[in-house]
Amino acid sequence: xxxxxxxxxxxxxxxxxxxxxxxxxxxxxxxxxxxxxxxxxxxxxxxxxxxxxxxxxxxxxxxxxxxxxxxxxxxxxxxxxxxxxxxxxxxxxxxxxxxxxxxxxxxxxxxxxxxxxxxxxxxxxxxxxxxxxxxxxxxxxxxxxxxxxxxxxxxxxxxxxxxxxxxxxxxxxxxxxxxxxxxxxxxxxxxxxxxxxxxxxxxxxxxxxxxxxxxxxxxxx
Amino acid sequence: xxxxxxxxxxxxxxxxxxxxxxxxxxxxxxxxxxxxxxxxxxxxxxxxxxxxxxxxxxxxxxxxxxxxxxxxxxxxxxxxxxxxxxxxxxxxxxxxxxxxxxxxxxxxxxxxxxxxxxxxxxxxxxxxxxxxxxxxxxxxxxxxxxxxxxxxxxxxxxxxxxxxxxxxxxxxxxxxxxxxxxxxxxxxxxxxxxxxxxxxxxxxxxxxxxxxxxxxxxxxx
Numbered sequence: 494x495x496x497x498x499x500x501x502x503x504x505x506x507x508x509x510x511x512x513x514x515x516x517x518x519x520x521x522x523x524x525x526x527x528x529x530x531x532x533x534x535x536x537x538x539x540x541x542x543x544x545x546x547x548x549x550x551x552x553x554x555x556x557x558x559x560x561x562x563x564x565x566x567x568x569x570x571x572x573x574x575x576x577x578x579x580x581x582x583x584x585x586x587x588x589x590x591x592x593x594x595x596x597x598x599x600x601x602x603x604x605x606x607x608x609x610x611x612x613x614x615x616x617x618x619x620x621x622x623x624x625x626x627x628x629x630x631x632x633x634x635x636x637x638x639x640x641x642x643x644x645x646x647x648x649x650x651x652x653x654x655x656x657x658x659x660x661x662x663x664x665x666x667x668x669x670x671x672x673x674x675x676x677x678x679x680x681x682x683x684x685x686x687x688x689x690x691x692x693x694x695x696x697x698x699x700x701x702x703x704x705x706x707x708x709x710x711x712x713x714x
Numbered sequence: 715x716x717x718x719x720x721x722x723x724x725x726x727x728x729x730x731x732x733x734x735x736x737x738x739x740x741x742x743x744x745x746x747x748x749x750x751x752x753x754x755x756x757x758x759x760x761x762x763x764x765x766x767x768x769x770x771x772x773x774x775x776x777x778x779x780x781x782x783x784x785x786x787x788x789x790x791x792x793x794x795x796x797x798x799x800x801x802x803x804x805x806x807x808x809x810x811x812x813x814x815x816x817x818x819x820x821x822x823x824x825x826x827x828x829x830x831x832x833x834x835x836x837x838x839x840x841x842x843x844x845x846x847x848x849x850x851x852x853x854x855x856x857x858x859x860x861x862x863x864x865x866x867x868x869x870x871x872x873x874x875x876x877x878x879x880x881x882x883x884x885x886x887x888x889x890x891x892x893x894x895x896x897x898x899x900x901x902x903x904x905x906x907x908x909x910x911x912x913x914x915x916x917x918x919x920x921x922x923x924x925x926x927x928x929x930x931x932x933x934x935x
Contacts, residue, residue: 535803547803598860686915695906696904
C-alpha cells in the first residue's frame with residue numbers, strides 16, 4: 494500500500510473522485526458497506542495553507558456523513574459560516590500481502606475518500622439524528638440505551654455534515670501477486686489476515702455486580 | 715472521540731503541535747512507541763487549496779518518517795522540488811468507552827500527528843534503508859527474507875521523508891467518565907476493548923507444500 498494505492502473497484506478505473514450521484518447503485522452500495530463497517534475516520538482540512546489530519550468518529554446517515562466536536566473546536570468553527578473544504582477518509586485493513594519480491598508487497602484493504610464542503614448542522618431534529626447515529630455507528634443499539642444529551646450538552650456540541658458527493662473507493666482483496674520470474678525464489682509468500690476485534694466488555698466499577706450486559710454488546714464480534 | 719480529541723499526554727496540555735526537539739526524552743519515546751506499533755498512516759496534503767487524505771504505509775527510522783509510492787504519483791511529485799507541506803497521522807484504537815450519558819461516550823486511543831515538509835529522498839543508501847524499513851514496519855524481519863528491489867523497480871519508486879519536527883500525541887486510556895449525577899442511571903457503562911489481530915498466514919498456492927512458515931511470522935500476535 495503506497496501513496497498511489499491500488500485501482501479503484503469500479504470496472505473502469507478512475508484516477509479522480511467521481512460524482513457520487515453518477516455512480517451505479519452497486520457502487521454506492523459498496524461505498525456504504527465500507528463506511529458502515531468503520532466508525533473512525535481521518536478528517537483532513539486546511540489551516541493557513543497547511544494540511545491537518547485528525548482522527549475522529551463519524552456516522553453515515555443515507556448519503557451524508559456526520560462528525561462532531563466541541564463548539565470551540567477550530568475546524569468545526571470553520572464549518573459554521575461558508576463551510577469548510579474537507580476530506581474524510583475511512584480505511585479498513587484486511588491483510589498484509591507478502592510476495593517473493595520486496596517491490597510487490599501490498600496490503601489488502603478497503604477505503605473510501607470523500608471530498609466536499611463540511612457545514613455545521615443547526616436544525617435540532619437533524620442534530621439529534623446525527624448524534625444518535627454517531628453513538629450507534631460505533632456501538633449499534635447504544636443510542637437508545639443511555640441518557641440523551643441535555644440542553645447544556647447540546648449547546649456545547651457542534652455537528653458537521655458532509656454530503657457524499659465527490660467520492661472514491663479502493664479495494665484490494667487478493668493474494669500475492671509476484672512477477673512470473675520470481676515465483677521460484679526461495680521466499681515464503683501469502684497473506685496474513687488482519688482484523689479488528691472487540692474483547693469482552695469491562696464493566697465500570699460503579700455498576701451493580703448483577704447488572705447484565707446489554708444484548709447489543711453480547712452480539713459483537 | 716470527537717474532532718477536538720482529548721488532552722495531549724504531556725503534563726502541561728498543549729493545544730498546538732510542539733517542536734519535537736523541545737520535548738522531554740520520555741515524550742519522544744512515547745511518540746516513538748505509538749509510531750512503532752502502527753504501520754498505516756493517513757497522509758494529508760493540499761491540492762488546489764483543498765485537503766486530500768490518503769491511507770498509506772509508513773516507517774519510522776530514528777526521527778524520520780518515510781512513505782513511498784510510484785514516481786508518477788501526484789503527491790510524491792510535489793515533494794520532489796521545494797517539498798510539500800504534509801500532515802501524517804497515526805491512530806491506534808484501544809477501546810470504546812460507554813458512559814451512562816450519550817455525551818460522555820469516548821474512545822480509548824493513541825495517536826500521533828506530525829506536521830512538516832515532505833521531501834523526496836534521492837540518496838541511494840537512504841532510499842534502501844527506507845524501503846527496508848517500510849517492509850519491516852508492517853512485518854518485522856521480512857525485509858531480509860525477500861528479493862530486494864532491482865534497478866527498474868527502484869527507478870519506479872519514490873521515497874519521501876518527513877522529519878519529526880512539529881509533533882503532537884494524544885492518548886486516552888481510561889474508563890467510563892460519567893458526571894456524578896448520572897452514576898445511578900440504569901445504563902450499562904464500561905469499556906469494550908478493541909485490538910487489531912493477525913490471523914494464521916495463508917500461503918500462496920504456488921508455494922511448495924512443505925515450505926515452513928518463516929520464524930518472524932510465527933511470532934506475530
